[in-house]
Amino acid sequence: MTRSIGIVGAGLTGLTAAHHLKEAGCDVTVFEKSKSPGGRMATRRVGDGKMDHGAVFFTVRSEAFQTQVDTWLKDGQVRRWFGEEHPRYTGTEGMNPLMKHYATYVNVTLNTKITDILYQDQQVTLIDQDNIKRIFDAVILTAPLPQTMELISGTALPLSQQQRKELQAITFEPCYVGLFELKEAVTIGEHGLLDETLPKGIMKIVANDQKGISSSPKISVYMDGTWSKAHDKESEADILSDILNRFKKTFPDRDVQITGRQLKRWRYSQAESLYPDTYVKLEHLPVYLAGDSFVHPDDPGARSRVESAYLSGTGVCKALLDT
Numbered sequence: 001m002t003r004s005i006g007i008v009g010a011g012l013t014g015l016t017a018a019h020h021l022k023e024a025g026c027d028v029t030v031f032e033k034s035k036s037p038g039g040r041m042a043t044r045r046v047g048d049g050k051m052d053h054g055a056v057f058f059t060v061r062s063e064a065f066q067t068q069v070d071t072w073l074k075d076g077q078v079r080r081w082f083g084e085e086h087p088r089y090t091g092t093e094g095m096n097p098l099m100k101h102y103a104t105y106v107n108v109t110l111n112t113k114i115t116d117i118l119y120q121d122q123q124v125t126l127i128d129q130d131n132i133k134r135i136f137d138a139v140i141l142t143a144p145l146p147q148t149m150e151l152i153s154g155t156a157l158p159l160s161q162q163q164r165k166e167l168q169a170i171t172f173e174p175c176y177v178g179l180f181e182l183k184e185a186v187t188i189g190e191h192g193l194l195d196e197t198l199p200k201g202i203m204k205i206v207a208n209d210q211k212g213i214s215s216s217p218k219i220s221v222y223m224d225g226t227w228s229k230a231h232d233k234e235s236e237a238d239i240l241s242d243i244l245n246r247f248k249k250t251f252p253d254r255d256v257q258i259t260g261r262q263l264k265r266w267r268y269s270q271a272e273s274l275y276p277d278t279y280v281k282l283e284h285l286p287v288y289l290a291g292d293s294f295v296h297p298d299d300p301g302a303r304s305r306v307e308s309a310y311l312s313g314t315g316v317c318k319a320l321l322d323t
């Protein structure tokens with residue numbers, strides 16, 4: 001009998017699990033609360049240009065992810081940006097167009113936030129914001145782990161104290177990103193990325209035009225977790241002015257003229273601590289937790305990132321099929 005699988009979240013983890021489960025003959029539906037798939041592989045269209053404001057690039061350390069990246073390269077969805085030992089790859093048109101392309105092969109239901117989960121008669125029911133109920137043989141939850149824990153906490157799913165403790169120990173850093181439209185292009189390093197010797201608070205600066213995804217000059221300024229936490233209570237206008245001042249200080253000899261500005265506040269960007277496997281199964285339930293913070297101890301990348309999301313998607317799929 002065909003197994004029906006529900007997946008919460010259409011980021012890279014959820015889409016990867018969906019691809020592999022579909023190939024194995026399962027009937028898979030992915031639920032995504034946003035209007036577009038991709039999650040933290042995010043790109044914003046502004047005027048006649050684009051800005052990545054989530055993942056900037058990805059590297060490859062595993063054979064499994066290399067196979068996927070080779071397919072994307074062949075399809076023209078990804079290009080090698082720069083670097084030799086571990087080259088940095090990026091979506092040819094931006095990170096989100098890559099994810100939209102990846103999502104076309106699986107069944108994704110957008111604008112659907114899962115708000116409750118029930119377990120009854122060996123089956124799992126996912127309930128959405130409109131109280132629509134859908135029943136599955138198994139489900140995979142792939143939101144950033146603290147969000148998954150919020151979701152589970154409001155449900156009647158039994159979770160052992162030990163498992164709750166281990167999962168609640170995984171925390172994420174916030175990341176605020178200033179998005180600036182410029183009158184004239186500013187060259188950022190050799191390739192459009194600067195992630196060293198920056199003023200305190202700034203983690204990286206990306207010139208999206210130089211990176212090759214924007215036809216007009218657009219800069220993304222990524223602030224680190226400590227700075228983002230410290231500015232949590234401030235208004236959007238104050239945060240953007242502060243980021244802009246720091247950005248201008250980085251290039252004192254250049255006349256930077258801003259024509260537009262926006263802020264993206266990520267509550268969960270990358271994990272500060274990791275769960276030591278590619279997934280976890282809730283005890284006695286066909287409910288699996290996966291995502292970029294599930295990182296096997298043998299993974300040489302050893303941090304939450306695009307590749308760890310992919311490996312978690314394939315890992316949870318294998319576990320589910322083996323059950």
Ligand SMILES: Cc1cc2nc3c(=O)[nH]c(=O)nc-3n(C[C@H](O)[C@H](O)[C@H](O)COP(=O)(O)OP(=O)(O)OC[C@H]3O[C@@H](n4cnc5c(N)ncnc54)[C@H](O)[C@@H]3O)c2cc1C
Nearest residue numbers: 009011012013033039040054055056114143292305306309
């Ligand atoms: C600012 C920033 C910079 C980064 N830079 C890099 C980088 O340079 N290189 C790198 O490798 N990685 C980077 N990362 C990390 C990388 O983007 C993530 O590791 C990866 O995209 C995670 O994918 P995921 O599928 O696990 O999670 P997500 O992409 O977060 O996907 C989870 C999805 O679940 C959805 N969702 C959540 N709750 C619900 C619900 N209740 N119902 C329905 N849907 C729900 C969300 O909307 C989301 O689409 C960065 C991340 C950020 C935010």
